[in-house]
Amino acid sequence: MSAGAVVNLGTLGMDQGAHLLVKRALRALPTGGSLRVLGDAPALQIHLGAWARAQGHGCTALAGACVLTRGNADQGRWHGAERAGGVDPSQDNAVAAHPSSRWGLAARGAKVEAGGPAFHFPLSDKDVVWTDDAARIYAQAAAAQWDPAVAIDWQAEIAHPEEIEDAVVQVMTYLIENEVAALMVPSRFLTQVHPHFREILQVLAIQAADEARHIEVFTRRAKLRRPELGLSTTGGQVSLKTLLDEPDFAMATFLLSVLGEGSFLELLRFLHRHAPDPITRQVAKLSAQDEARHVAFGMAHLCRHASLDPSLTGRFAQAVQRRHAELQHSAGLNEEVFDALILLAAGSWEPADIAMGWERVQELKASMDHGRQVRLRRLGFEPERAAELSALHTRNFM
Amino acid sequence: MTTPFTLGAVAYDPKVVTIWEGFKTWLETQDFAFDFVLYSNYERQVEGHFRGEYDVAWNSPLAWVQVRRIAEALGRNASGFCMRDTDCDLTSLLVARSDSGIASLQDLRGKTVGVGAPDSPQATLIPLLALQEAGLVLGEDVQVRVFDVLFGKHGDHVGGERDAARALMAGEIDAAAMIDGNHLAFTAEGTLPSGATTIAFQTPQYDHCIFTALDDVDPVVCERFTELLLAQRYDDPIVRPLLDLEGLKQWKPGRLSGFAQLERSVDDLSFSGAQTVRDFIAATIAEHQDGTR
Ligand SMILES: [Fe+2]
Numbered sequence: 001m002s003a004g005a006v007v008n009l010g011t012l013g014m015d016q017g018a019h020l021l022v023k024r025a026l027r028a029l030p031t032g033g034s035l036r037v038l039g040d041a042p043a044l045q046i047h048l049g050a051w052a053r054a055q056g057h058g059c060t061a062l063a064g065a066c067v068l069t070r071g072n073a074d075q076g077r078w079h080g081a082e083r084a085g086g087v088d089p090s091q092d093n094a095v096a097a098h099p100s101s102r103w104g105l106a107a108r109g110a111k112v113e114a115g116g117p118a119f120h121f122p123l124s125d126k127d128v129v130w131t132d133d134a135a136r137i138y139a140q141a142a143a144a145q146w147d148p149a150v151a152i153d154w155q156a157e158i159a160h161p162e163e164i165e166d167a168v169v170q171v172m173t174y175l176i177e178n179e180v181a182a183l184m185v186p187s188r189f190l191t192q193v194h195p196h197f198r199e200i201l202q203v204l205a206i207q208a209a210d211e212a213r214h215i216e217v218f219t220r221r222a223k224l225r226r227p228e229l230g231l232s233t234t235g236g237q238v239s240l241k242t243l244l245d246e247p248d249f250a251m252a253t254f255l256l257s258v259l260g261e262g263s264f265l266e267l268l269r270f271l272h273r274h275a276p277d278p279i280t281r282q283v284a285k286l287s288a289q290d291e292a293r294h295v296a297f298g299m300a301h302l303c304r305h306a307s308l309d310p311s312l313t314g315r316f317a318q319a320v321q322r323r324h325a326e327l328q329h330s331a332g333l334n335e336e337v338f339d340a341l342i343l344l345a346a347g348s349w350e351p352a353d354i355a356m357g358w359e360r361v362q363e364l365k366a367s368m369d370h371g372r373q374v375r376l377r378r379l380g381f382e383p384e385r386a387a388e389l390s391a392l393h394t395r396n397f398m
Numbered sequence: 399m400t401t402p403f404t405l406g407a408v409a410y411d412p413k414v415v416t417i418w419e420g421f422k423t424w425l426e427t428q429d430f431a432f433d434f435v436l437y438s439n440y441e442r443q444v445e446g447h448f449r450g451e452y453d454v455a456w457n458s459p460l461a462w463v464q465v466r467r468i469a470e471a472l473g474r475n476a477s478g479f480c481m482r483d484t485d486c487d488l489t490s491l492l493v494a495r496s497d498s499g500i501a502s503l504q505d506l507r508g509k510t511v512g513v514g515a516p517d518s519p520q521a522t523l524i525p526l527l528a529l530q531e532a533g534l535v536l537g538e539d540v541q542v543r544v545f546d547v548l549f550g551k552h553g554d555h556v557g558g559e560r561d562a563a564r565a566l567m568a569g570e571i572d573a574a575a576m577i578d579g580n581h582l583a584f585t586a587e588g589t590l591p592s593g594a595t596t597i598a599f600q601t602p603q604y605d606h607c608i609f610t611a612l613d614d615v616d617p618v619v620c621e622r623f624t625e626l627l628l629a630q631r632y633d634d635p636i637v638r639p640l641l642d643l644e645g646l647k648q649w650k651p652g653r654l655s656g657f658a659q660l661e662r663s664v665d666d667l668s669f670s671g672a673q674t675v676r677d678f679i680a681a682t683i684a685e686h687q688d689g690t691r
Contacts, residue, residue, distance in 0.1 A: 013592065013593075015586050015592050042593070042596060042597070043581065043597050046578050046597060046600060049487075049489070050577075050579035050581070050582050051579075053484050053486075053579070054484060054579060055647075056483060056648065071647065072632075072633075073632045073647040076633030076638070076647075077633070079634075080633070080635055113635070114635035115638055116635075
């Protein structure tokens, strides 16, 4: 043995963290290398012997000090360990096309010990979930979170007639059940996405938080003047159930975000412009800002996915047609909601105002249709096909 | 092979099933047919060995001594062929409170020593042997308090040692016996506050568990089994979790040089646990001698 390495622990005991110093000194040695350990802690030699035995190092007492002989078990643990991509998604190969199921919950960029358990994440193809825009969208969303208690002036005056308030409550009731669908659909997929796609998980999580807040503010608005909520119809729920039943991530995102939330966004903008009281206008405005991000995220990863998989748009078209067929014998948007929107936009029972309200709802439907067609064309549909498919979208709006 | 090579092991903890199921699965990948039978205590396992219920035993050091003595009396041959790196060169300690002034075996005269299970080599038999060999008469010069009434697990369960350590800090006993690594572990976990205890005595080194075969084992198959164990590497991610569970980094060829203290305690120790061991050995020898007569 050469004079070699020495570590002096002073009075620090192995029961007080001295093993950190010993490990550090051993790491600098090759397998078989010797380390003299000096120190005055009581029981140091006994503890060193027990510790070394458990760690796979040799230990002999020599001239009043312990001499450790470096084993290789600590290196053995990291034999075959694999770097799980890179932490910065802009670097080459940072985001794997098919991350290993054995990377599990490890942070992207961590070095993963070999032999870990295989996790089952059904959504583990980069092509299916990824967009480079996710990090930016998440950062925007995190910066744009708002507190319902302070962002909305809940004390603002409500001056409209009682029956107009009934219409507002009915629209809020409808919005809440749609927001619940918008919360549950991405949440279900969130737990299926391989955590390697960290930014996608983050976007889906904050999207769920947005929807939770929307449910809160619409409920709170509805309760301001009424002890009970409005009506929930079979037709509306049948339409939403088809979204919850869609097992494919791309199809569900397409139906929910691109077609549904896209149309919903127009509805919220309509409420922001035409609602009879400032509170309803505020909740609609703030919710619309969040909703726009959800649409942007859906469009971003579906545009990328469609560019990589030419069969995707064909499957989108089938999904629209299938859903249309399922829903064609249901009522779609309930009359109560439709009438409530007209009345809400009219603001009174004067025939001239009703005419204006009706006209505004026609404009709403036209702008929803226009928005859907624009997004369908961006996904790669020809204009005529986009118009056809938009027309088949559910009468429930979402 | 039509009958798989079968191991006897004691189920001192539920993880024992996980360990040997894991070995079974791994050995199958090496084209080695393997199975195991579990016993609830080492004495049943030792009896089972002489009845031919399995091929080799994963024995505690005391079970090894039992098998070796019974085999010798019956004119048979026992061999210890493989062990863990962590089975080699253990020591046990007699630990006292720092403020007690107890710094040697002689200082324990008139005191009470807490030990583990009555048949624990590391926490009872070997430390008590040290006291007796230093001239102290157990039960007269020094009182012995047993902290684990379980007989048959040979102290594989750490509970008795921890209970003795707690009693030491509570002032109920004057010294506690424990394996060296447990002093470090109990101090690190806070059962023994750092600096609150002193080591009154450290035993000479001894060895622990060992794979044991009798002379009826198929030597070719046993040799292959040993080769496979010795070839297990800690850097193999399939094998590593098994080694971690069983508490080793590397298998070593068996050596028989580390059982002298335990042999002496079985011969000479004036203590009920040792007497029970002697009675078991004698009864098992007698049973087999009757059977062959
Ligand atoms: Fe929403």
